[in-house]
Amino acid sequence: MSRRILVTSALPYANGHIHIGHLVEYLQTDIWVRFQKLRGNDCLYVCADDTHGTSIMIRARSEGIPETELIDKMRTAHIADFAGFQVAFDNYGSTHSEENRECCAEIWAAIREKGLLLEKDVEQLFDTVANTFLADRFVRGTCPKCGKKDQPGDNCVCGAAYSPTDLIDPVSTISGTKPEWRTASHLFVDLEQMREFLDHWTQETDALQPEVRHYLSGQFLHEPLRPWDISRPAPYFGFEIPDSPGNYWYVWFDAPIGYIGSTKEWCKKQKNQRYEDWWKSDQVELHHFIGKDITYFHTLFWPAMLKVAGMTLPKKVHIHGFLTVNGEKMSKSTGTFILASTYLKHLDPSYLRYFYASKLSSRVDDIDLSFEEFAAKCDSDLIGNVVNLASRTAKFAQQTGLSATYPEDGGLFEEAARLGEEIAEAYENCEYGKVTRLIMECGNRANKFVEDHAPWVLKKDPAKIDQLRDVCTIGMNLFRQIAVYLAPILPKLAEQAGALLNAPITSWEDAQRPLLGTKVNEYKHFLNRVSKEGIERIMSESKETEVNANQPTTGDSDESLKAEPLLETKIAIDDFTKVDLRIARILEAEEVPEARKLLRLTLSLGGDERRNVFAGIKAAYDPKDLVNRLVVCVANLEPRQMKFGLSEGMVVAAGPGGKDIFLLSPDSGAQPGMRLH
């Protein structure tokens, strides 16, 4: 009987691009979903962008665009990255949708009605320049323990942990100014009221991995659960709370509700679907896939909220570990902070899908992407074993076609067919490493069969055409079985196998019966070996883009950098201070008739200090527009005798030249004579 399964991956934050660390989760989930669909289950996979919160607000401000523009841009980029890796969501929504607002309101009303809300004053640092409350990570200051300067708001390199309250001389990282203390009323969910349910759901059901169950009981459930601060005062980018004007739902309230919102969006696009049939049903299995960093949100707050609202409870929360690259945390400086889009430019997504699968288990362990192992594994498993099987058989099979009845193969097909249930169970339990091991064993046996029956020898004897056809029939069918088993991991390979044999792979059951009596099409390479150059390019490119790696791309061209590359030579601060840069006011500006490029400027450096300067900006500026404006000049440049007079300095400007010259101006308030530091 077909199961009804609703699956989610955690919502990526609309503040940065998808990187290969994120992909562990989306590939893990996508493989599981594809497996369920292949098994014939009614499976729905939803996700969305997580769009709210202070970080988005700040980022949008710094880019000078509305939050909605920022999140739209990022969502488009995320969707493209996921598509590139063949992650097939049924719906990819946004938490900033009307559907989500409705869902939030519904759950909020239930929490309110059950008497779970508390109201308490919260004292928080407030940035008066940026006009926002500051989360811990937006504050830096001097460590109260060891006195080290410029430490984060909640912990120090010395190992001390504290709250921003204890920080000496706190500074806002947003505006750089000193924040002040402000008190605001926040709304809290009294989680302790849900204790009985949470004790049972986390400890007695099968919803969590054992180590997660232990972690929760040791870390949280052994003492009263603290109320959860669920609102934020304006200004905040999010949804305003309907019955509490001026307060917004905290991003962690509306983010998981985005799972429901996204389902609702999907239902609206379908003909006969109601979101209630997914979210208010005991017939539905709800499966969440998340990373270990957000464990408590999904194992305490979230099930409690669902319970209060009378909604479908998670059947299982599948929690995975982090990704390290070459044994270390992903790092921009070593080129291992790799964006999905960077990878896709140079390597086939099949490799990463397979490699992650081969490393994943049902445990919370971190997995490591060592590029050396990555290449070795993909080459030997995918190319040497699986693809090679097709490659070495298809050419002969193309001539013979497949036999009408399945020949004696020593029980190989039947053995692999029987293995189907064990492989399926491993998929079901997220033991993908085991899945790939079992499948590779099938491939080994199949390759040995081909080796032992040497179709290349049979081919030479026309009398042995039937034998040849039989060997090909077996080889092709053993390959096809593997393609079926690998289909959740390598959907593209399954398609190619289907095309080769004129029989698309549509069901797990396709591995149970041999394919017979059809012709075989011309074989073309399914997949090439992993290109070492591709790996190198990915890493070097990830180094280059490090500055913007975690930010939305600004859309700025790199043309100027290419025209004038950054200087390699480092200078000491002393070198810089030798240059006396000053604010200057242009008192006079006139054309120099004999010169093609020059204007003559008289600059005031304040008081009676004057400089006569010849500047090559004639093509870009009209002299009368320059008079009275402030510019930056080099005040201690060695005077230089020119044909038209003595030039006593330089005006600072950017641009390639000609009409494209841009003088620098200070912000208002600067006075002639001020030095630049």
Added chain:
RNA sequence: GGCGGUUUAGCUCAGUUGGUUAGAGCAGCGGAAUCAUAAUCCGCGUGUCCGGGGUUCGAGUCCCUGAACCGCCA
């Protein structure tokens, strides 16, 4: 500090409820083959199963204890 986790071959890892001489892939060495993308096949393992103690007829597996490493502390 408290809590959770990990420690098995050079590397990555399997080892179900305790049960024969602890396994696989990769890497390495030797050979065969030449259909296949230098792919394939055969052969080659003296591992303090992190240390110490215990329970047991029997411990990689259970208990106690110590060490190292990773993570979490809302």
